[in-house]
Amino acid sequence: DGGITQSPKYLFRKEGQNVTLSCEQNLNHDAMYWYRQDPGQGLRLIYYSQIVNDFQKGDIAEGYSVSREKKESFPLTVTSAQKNPTAFYLCASTPAGSYNSPLHFGNGTRLTVT
Amino acid sequence: GENVEQHPSTLSVQEGDSAVIKCTYSDSASNYFPWYKQELGKRPQLIIDIRSNVGEKKDQRIAVTLNKTAKHFSLHITETQPEDSAVYFCAASRIPTFGRGTSLIVHP
Numbered sequence: 360d361g362g363i364t365q366s367p368k369y370l371f372r373k374e375g376q377n378v379t380l381s382c383e384q385n386l387n388h389d390a391m392y393w394y395r396q397d398p399g400q401g402l403r404l405i406y407y408s409q410i411v412n413d414f415q416k417g418d419i420a421e422g423y424s425v426s427r428e429k430k431e432s433f434p435l436t437v438t439s440a441q442k443n444p445t446a447f448y449l450c451a452s453t454p455a456g457s458y459n460s461p462l463h464f465g466n467g468t469r470l471t472v473t
Numbered sequence: 474g475e476n477v478e479q480h481p482s483t484l485s486v487q488e489g490d491s492a493v494i495k496c497t498y499s500d501s502a503s504n505y506f507p508w509y510k511q512e513l514g515k516r517p518q519l520i521i522d523i524r525s526n527v528g529e530k531k532d533q534r535i536a537v538t539l540n541k542t543a544k545h546f547s548l549h550i551t552e553t554q555p556e557d558s559a560v561y562f563c564a565a566s567r568i569p570t571f572g573r574g575t576s577l578i579v580h581p
Contacts, residue, residue, distance in 0.1 A: 392568075392569070394571075399482070399573065399574075400573060401479070401562060401571045401572055401573040401574045402517070402562065402571040403571075404568065404569070404570065407568060417568075418474065418570075449516060449517070451569075458504070458505060458567040459504065459505040459524060460505075461507050461509075461519040461522060462507075462509075462517075462519075462564075462569055464516040464517055464518075465516065466515070466516050467516055
């Protein structure tokens with residue numbers, strides 16, 4: 360059954376700690392995305408990757424980092440430099456080179472930093 | 474980059490009424506316009522989309538219209554039902570940019 364898996368579903372961290380959110384897909388999609396969702400803000404793009412070993416900053420990349428060493432995996436690290444990291448994080452993917460296809464989303468990770 | 478504006482932010486209707494949500498975009502190169510529905514605590518799911526070579530698309534009670542000249546597109550839901558209650562997002566551009574969402578509440 361193809362899809363995107365995000366883990367964990369809930370994540371709690373202390374302020375000042377880095378944390379990595381996992382995103383794995385078995386859809387054979389080349390492009391992967393990370394969005395952040397806050398109440399009333401919609402989905403804002405953090406980073407995206409259209410091919411292995413390459414990624415681009417989105418609108419709100421500051422305080423985040425990513426890697427794309429494998430086609431199936433696109434982990435997101437929330438660093439201590441991110442001022443307001445508490446949010447709902449969504450990973451998504453689309454087929455290669457396709458700007459006319461819908462996003463396939465994972466179930467999200469809700470991160471709480473105290 | 475692309476800028477997507479979505480209105481209204483909240484829409485309250487009675488069951489059976491119609492609901493209309495509107496979005497405008499800034500990048501004239503955008504050519505794909507999806508709409509997603511997100512229920513509380515869940516991931517967004519595609520409900521309908523439209524490409525720039527089409528002016529209107531329907532799927533049962535849901536329709537989307539696109540005006541490329543004016544750079545706006547709209548979601549129309551007819552005969553609303555309580556299960557339509559959710560947050561709806563529009564998106565545009567080659568790297569998907571989202572509107573802020575519309576919380577639709579359908580009262581039985």
